[in-house]
Amino acid sequence: MKFEGIFKLTFWKAVAIVLMATGFAAAIERYALGLGATTNLKDTFPWGIWIGFDILVGVGLAAGGFTIAATVYIFGIERFRPILRPTILTAFLGYLLVIAGLMADLGRPWAIWHAIIMWNPHSVMFEVAWCVMLYTTVLALEFSPVILEHFKLQRTLRVIKAITIPLVILGVILSTLHQSSLGSLFLIIPGRMHPLWYSNIIPFLFIISCVAAGLAMTIIESFLSSRAFGREVELPLLSEISRVIVVVLALYFTVRVQDLMSRDALKYVFMPTYQSGMFLVEIILGVLLPFCLLLSRKVRSSKTGLFYSAVLVLLGFVAHRMNTAITSMEHWPDRLYVPSVQELCVTLGLVAFGFTAFAFVARYFNVFGEAPHEVDEIREDQPAELTHASFE
Amino acid sequence: MLKSKGLLIDITRCVGCHECERACAEANRLPQEPATDLSARRWTYLKSYNDETVFVRRLCMHCNEPTCVSACLVGAFTKTETGAVLYDESKCIGCRYCMQACPFEVPRYEWGSLAPKIQKCRLCYERIAGGGQTACAEACPAGATVFGNRDDLIREARARIDANPGGYVDYIYGLSEAGGTSVLFLSAIPFEKLGFPMNIPKEPIPDLSWRVLSQVPKYAVAAGVLLFGINWITARRTDVARFEAEERRRAITEHRER
Numbered sequence: 001m002k003f004e005g006i007f008k009l010t011f012w013k014a015v016a017i018v019l020m021a022t023g024f025a026a027a028i029e030r031y032a033l034g035l036g037a038t039t040n041l042k043d044t045f046p047w048g049i050w051i052g053f054d055i056l057v058g059v060g061l062a063a064g065g066f067t068i069a070a071t072v073y074i075f076g077i078e079r080f081r082p083i084l085r086p087t088i089l090t091a092f093l094g095y096l097l098v099i100a101g102l103m104a105d106l107g108r109p110w111a112i113w114h115a116i117i118m119w120n121p122h123s124v125m126f127e128v129a130w131c132v133m134l135y136t137t138v139l140a141l142e143f144s145p146v147i148l149e150h151f152k153l154q155r156t157l158r159v160i161k162a163i164t165i166p167l168v169i170l171g172v173i174l175s176t177l178h179q180s181s182l183g184s185l186f187l188i189i190p191g192r193m194h195p196l197w198y199s200n201i202i203p204f205l206f207i208i209s210c211v212a213a214g215l216a217m218t219i220i221e222s223f224l225s226s227r228a229f230g231r232e233v234e235l236p237l238l239s240e241i242s243r244v245i246v247v248v249l250a251l252y253f254t255v256r257v258q259d260l261m262s263r264d265a266l267k268y269v270f271m272p273t274y275q276s277g278m279f280l281v282e283i284i285l286g287v288l289l290p291f292c293l294l295l296s297r298k299v300r301s302s303k304t305g306l307f308y309s310a311v312l313v314l315l316g317f318v319a320h321r322m323n324t325a326i327t328s329m330e331h332w333p334d335r336l337y338v339p340s341v342q343e344l345c346v347t348l349g350l351v352a353f354g355f356t357a358f359a360f361v362a363r364y365f366n367v368f369g370e371a372p373h374e375v376d377e378i379r380e381d382q383p384a385e386l387t388h389a390s391f392e
Numbered sequence: 393m394l395k396s397k398g399l400l401i402d403i404t405r406c407v408g409c410h411e412c413e414r415a416c417a418e419a420n421r422l423p424q425e426p427a428t429d430l431s432a433r434r435w436t437y438l439k440s441y442n443d444e445t446v447f448v449r450r451l452c453m454h455c456n457e458p459t460c461v462s463a464c465l466v467g468a469f470t471k472t473e474t475g476a477v478l479y480d481e482s483k484c485i486g487c488r489y490c491m492q493a494c495p496f497e498v499p500r501y502e503w504g505s506l507a508p509k510i511q512k513c514r515l516c517y518e519r520i521a522g523g524g525q526t527a528c529a530e531a532c533p534a535g536a537t538v539f540g541n542r543d544d545l546i547r548e549a550r551a552r553i554d555a556n557p558g559g560y561v562d563y564i565y566g567l568s569e570a571g572g573t574s575v576l577f578l579s580a581i582p583f584e585k586l587g588f589p590m591n592i593p594k595e596p597i598p599d600l601s602w603r604v605l606s607q608v609p610k611y612a613v614a615a616g617v618l619l620f621g622i623n624w625i626t627a628r629r630t631d632v633a634r635f636e637a638e639e640r641r642r643a644i645t646e647h648r649e650r
Contacts, residue, residue, distance in 0.1 A: 036503025043431065043500045046491040074619050076626030107486020107501070107508040111466075114485050118466035124601045125465035125489045127608060169619040173612050180604075187601045188459055188493045191591045203604055 016352040023349010026342040027104055035107060038342040045329070045337045052325035053347055054101030056182055057318050058094050059132075060206075063214025065091025065139060066175035073168040082234055085146060085367045086225065086358075087218050092139040093357050097350045098132065104346050124184045131178030138171045146365050179210045186324060195265040196279045197328035201255070205320075208255060212248040213317035215241050219310035223303070225362055239300040245313060249291040256283070278319070278327045286316015396456075396475040397520055398542035398574035399529060400549055401449050403586070404559060406536035408447040410438055415531030419516060432502045432511035436528060441586055448586050449537065451528075452477060452498045452513035453566060454574035455596075462598030463493035468510075475542060475574040476515035484510065495570050495592045515574065542574055549578055571596030 030038045041048050068087040071080050103109045115129040141160060148157040160167075183206030190198055199205070219238050226233045260266045269276055290312040299305030330336055339347075361367060416436045417424050427434040429450070436451040458477045461469040468483040469490065479490075479499075486508060491499045502508040516526040524530075529539035538545070546567060553560045565577035569592045577583070584590045593600070 031506075034504055034506050035501075035508065036505075042503065043429075043491065044497065046488040046501065070619070074623045074626070076623075076630055105487075107488065108484055109486070111483075111485040114466045114483055118483055120462075120465055120467040122462045122598060122602060122605065123465040123467075123489075124605060125463065125487060127605060129465055165620075165623055169616060169623070172619055173615045176615070177608060177612065184601055184604045185489070187604060188463060188597055189495075190593060190597075190600065191495050191589055192492075192497075200600075 013356075016356045019345075019348045019352035020356065021349075022345045023347075023352065026345035026349070029342055030104055030346065038340060040338060040340045040343065044335045047325060048337055049322070049326070049339045049343055049347055050101050050105035052322045053318070054105070054350060055098050056321040056325055058098040058101065058350075059178060059182060060210040060213050060317055060321060061217045061314075062091035062094035062098075062139075063175065063179060063210035064218040065094075065142075065214070066172045067211055067214050068218060069142065069168045070172050073165060074172070080237065082368070083218055083222060083237060085143075086221055086362065087214075088139065088143045089146075089358060089361055089367055090217060090221055091214075092136075092143045093354050095132065095136045095139055096357075097354050099136065100350055100353075101347070102132075124181055124188065127181040128178065128185065131174050131181060135171065135174040135178055138167060138174060141167055142171060146361075146367060150365050176207055179207050180204065182206055183324075189329075192329055193324075194268070194275045194328040195263065196260070196268050196275055197324045199259050199263060201259050202324070205252070205256065205259070208248060208252045209317055209320055212245050212252060212313055215245050215248070216310040216313035216317070219306055220314065221358070223307045223310075225358075225368065228359060229362065229368070231368060233303060235301070235303065235306075238306055242294050242300050242306055242309065245310075246291060246294045249287055249294075249313070253283070253287050253291065256287075274330070274332075275327060278323050282316060282319035282323055286312060286319050290316065395541045395543070396473075396574060397515070397539065398454070398475055398545050398576060399515075399526065400538050400540070400545040400576045400578070402536050402538075402549075402552065403446060403448055403577060403579040403581075405534050406438075406447045406449070407534045408438065408440065408444065409533060411531040411533060412436055412449060412528035412537055413438055415527040416513070419519070419527035420514070430498065430500055430512075432500045432509075434500075435511065435513040439587065442581070446581060446586065448577075448588075449528075450498075451575065452515070453496050453569070454513075454515050455570045456572040456574070457570070457596035457598055459493045459495060459570065459597040460490040460499060462601070463489045465489070472517060474515065474517055474520040476517040476520065478514055478517055479510050479512065481509045493597075495589065495597060542576075545576055549576055552578060568594045570594075 026038070035041055039048060039050075064087040068080055068084050071077050072084050103112070106112060115126070116133070120126050142164075144160055145157055148160065180203035183203035186193060186198065186202055187200065219241060222233055222238055225231065257266075260269070269279060290309045293299045293305065293309045293312070296305075299309060326337060413434070413436055414424065416422070417434070420435060422433050422435065425433070427437055429439075430437050436449055439448050439450060440446065441448060454471075454475055454477050456471070458469060458471055460477065460479075461467075461471055464484075465487065466483045466485060468480045469477060470480070471477050488501060490510060491497075491501060499510045499512050501510060516524070519526065525539035526537075529537045532538075538548075540548070546564065549564045549567075553562055553564075560578055560580055561582055563579075563583065565579070565583050565588055566573040566575055571594070577588070579586060
């Protein structure tokens with residue numbers, strides 16, 4: 001195969017290369033010197049941005065994968081098929097980056113396979129580990145037709161096609177379990193977390209918020225790839241998605257406020273603390289603002305309006321996960337955390353790698369085009385047109 | 393079988409001689425060095441309050457139903473028959489969820505190591521299994537830390553409070569914290585003023601996540617049935633649509649032929 005233009009340097013390519021190089025260097029340093037020398041983690045703050053961002057956010061952004069797959073395959077809404085492949089690709093890459101981040105964060109990464117044979121079903125982390133392993137496999141299989149088509153491996157392709165529906169269903173189950181279990185991780189820490197974020201419905205909140213974020217991610221990636229590859233944006237499709245986001249945000253906000261009220265924690269919102277400030281930023285900028293914006297038809301049908309609203313949804317989601325994992329556990333003066341340069345470099349490097357890998361696969365494989373072997377695809381409009389044309 | 397052992401630490405009797413720290417370091421081959429809190433090299437730490445007149449020991453509480461045991465995905469922690477909660481580094485993958493999960497913030501990490509381990513008090517497991525007592529209890533010259541069966545220690549603590557109601561707050565710390573711990577504390581000063589976390593659930597903490605975890609298989613099966621069901625319905629709809637399209641096409645061709 002030919003990789004035309006792969007060495008042509010553009011501005012964003014240069015940025016990505018720099019970020020990946022520094023991230024790689026920081027990772028080397030982490031393995032050479034250990035966690036203590038290269039991170040700002042400590043006994044009173046054992047989890048930092050590698051968990052709060054790389055893992056929690058990475059998994060959340062992959063949520064578009066199961067929502068769009070379910071929409072197309074389970075609910076049979078075929079018009080979303082054009083964005084199916086890019087979304088699955090995003091999810092798959094997201095999970096690979098989660099695993100990469102995990103390898104940096106784990107103290108004994110070489111022992112990661114222990115999770116396969118040493119079982120403790122009472123541990124939420126056990127559920128998380130198995131969800132990562134199984135869902136990454138499922139995503140690889142869901143995306144595999146793109147690769148198999150490219151190399152014309154028809155027999156394997158037929159096998160994958162035959163098991164698509166069970167695969168998608170397994171994917172939806174695993175993915176929702178994984179999203180919720182990341183929230184469940186925090187159920188066991190009632191004393192340490194700020195009441196604005198600790199709640200016994202945190203697994204449920206994680207599922208709702210990831211749907212909004214996953215869909216926002218499909219909008220964003222659609223816009224970015226349209227710029228990168230000079231494609232036309234699927235605007236009607238994306239504004240339809242944005243309506244779903246409006247509903248999900250409304251549900252999320254309602255459940256969140258109800259939860260705060262039922263725990264008598266609403267009062268903390270109005271206390272002048274660092275935590276309440278972060279909470280307000282998260283809710284106002286990340287939930288209420290995009291909700292109001294997307295309510296307007298004008299915003300929904302404009303490219304820039306859609307794009308920036310989706311970015312806000314995404315940032316609100318990032319803020320929620322980071323606040324849950326980091327802000328809620330910070331206490332003056334003994335428990336504070338600011339990520340080290342190395343931690344930031346590894347994280348940014350992984351993000352840059354994600355963008356680069358997406359761009360590479362999207363450019364050289366058939367991610368956006370029509371799938372050549374969709375026998376089952378039906379066009380409801382086609383026969384109708386035919387009918388009109390011929391009976392006229 | 394051994395009865396579950398434990399420690400009763402009477403803060404009113406502690407004279408602040410730091411013998412427990414010294415004996416602990418000696419018994420566990422840890423460096424004798426100054427410290428400011430628990431660490432990977434310091435498994436018990438004597439913290440002073442009220443202008444160095446009150447001294448409070450920090451150490452692993454050895455919960456009856458330890459959060460770390462339930463949190464660890466590879467089962468590196470075990471609650472042993474002596475009452476001690478032990479850590480097995482050969483299983484550990486280093487996720488540090490135990491550190492996050494422990495309500496008493498006891499597990500400490502070897503941050504400087506390239507093969508880091510969790511470190512914490514082992515309630516002198518080998519000494520107790522061999523019929524002895526913990527190094528800290530043995531070393532305590534004031535009888536502030538005493539070793540015994542947990543049941544007996546609870547009775548003893550109760551008796552001390554009853555015999556001197558003015559000298560103690562009427563509370564045994566560890567009796568019900570996190571569902572009960574092997575290490576118990578008595579104090580004359582309210583515990584919250586001595587840095588003891590008071591918001592710890594009185595039930596075993598692992599229950600908090602087990603409530604959700606135990607539902608996972610049910611959810612998976614139910615979701616599977618529901619999704620297959622929806623797919624069955626929509627697939628039928630697709631079939632019908634395809635059939636109708638075929639019919640229409642046939643009608644068109646027939647119309648044209650005519």
